[in-house]
Amino acid sequence: KAGVTQTPRYLIKTRGQQVTLSCSPISGHRSVSWYQQTPGQGLQFLFEYFSETQRNKGNFPGRFSGRQFSNSRSEMNVSTLELGDSALYLCASSPGQRGDTQYFGPGTRLTVL
Amino acid sequence: GENVEQHPSTLSVQEGDSAVIKCTYSDSASNYFPWYKQELGKGPQLIIDIRSNVGEKKDQRIAVTLNKTAKHFSLHITETQPEDSAVYFCAASIVFGGSQGNLIFGKGTKLSVKP
Numbered sequence: 001k002a003g004v005t006q007t008p009r010y011l012i013k014t015r016g017q018q019v020t021l022s023c024s025p026i027s028g029h030r031s032v033s034w035y036q037q038t039p040g041q042g043l044q045f046l047f048e049y050f051s052e053t054q055r056n057k058g059n060f061p062g063r064f065s066g067r068q069f070s071n072s073r074s075e076m077n078v079s080t081l082e083l084g085d086s087a088l089y090l091c092a093s094s095p096g097q098r099g100d101t102q103y104f105g106p107g108t109r110l111t112v113l
Numbered sequence: 114g115e116n117v118e119q120h121p122s123t124l125s126v127q128e129g130d131s132a133v134i135k136c137t138y139s140d141s142a143s144n145y146f147p148w149y150k151q152e153l154g155k156g157p158q159l160i161i162d163i164r165s166n167v168g169e170k171k172d173q174r175i176a177v178t179l180n181k182t183a184k185h186f187s188l189h190i191t192e193t194q195p196e197d198s199a200v201y202f203c204a205a206s207i208v209f210g211g212s213q214g215n216l217i218f219g220k221g222t223k224l225s226v227k228p
Contacts, residue, residue: 004156033215033216035216042202042218042219042220042221043157043202043204043216044218045215045216045217048215056215058215090156090157092216101147101159101162102147102159102216103159104156104157104158105156106154106156107155107156
């Protein structure tokens with residue numbers, strides 16, 4: 001099976017802009033989780049989607065949002081970008097049942113200037 | 114909420130030696146503990162995981178132990194090889210009902226294996 005794919009791999013934006021990142025899960029997986037990775041804060045959970053519904057949410061401001069489509073592909077959006085949003089954004093997919101292993105994609109490197 | 118602490122932050126060993134990375138967690142309800150390896154420019158890759166009903170799990174040169182009473186778990190890599198060099202992350206999760214449970218990660222350990 002193909003792994004988790006994320007597009008784009010690299011992105012440069014300026015403060016105040018918005019950005020949309022995309023994640024295609026492993027075929028058959030219904031759960032997609034998003035994480036932010038920075039040198040200072042490490043890996044932090046953003047949110048999880050399952051069957052087009054947000055099932056779990058981390059402690060991030062409302063500028064961070066996401067959605068999931070009927071084919072399980074997911075997008076996350078960050079509005080009004082701040083310098084501190086520069087990070088590697090990772091998505092992870094799993095079948096979606098209790099305690100399933102999460103498989104990570106390569107991430108999207110977002111740089112905010 | 115859950116907090117995971119990981120030690121050491123850096124670890125340097127000679128090829129062939131063993132490496133041990135330790136993590137502690139705060140929430141006694143945590144019941145799933147995966148370990149991930151992240152190489153430069155890549156996403157984290159699962160290397161081994163353990164659930165709360167098991168005390169130890171082994172996969173070739175890699176083993177994980179869990180002590181629920183003390184709330185800590187450890188990764189053991191034996192006969193290290195240069196290709197083991199990477200950043201290793203531990204994580205803890207509370208799996209309940211039908212939820213996946215979000216992963217709470219440690220800060221990572223940069224392992225360097227010297228030839």
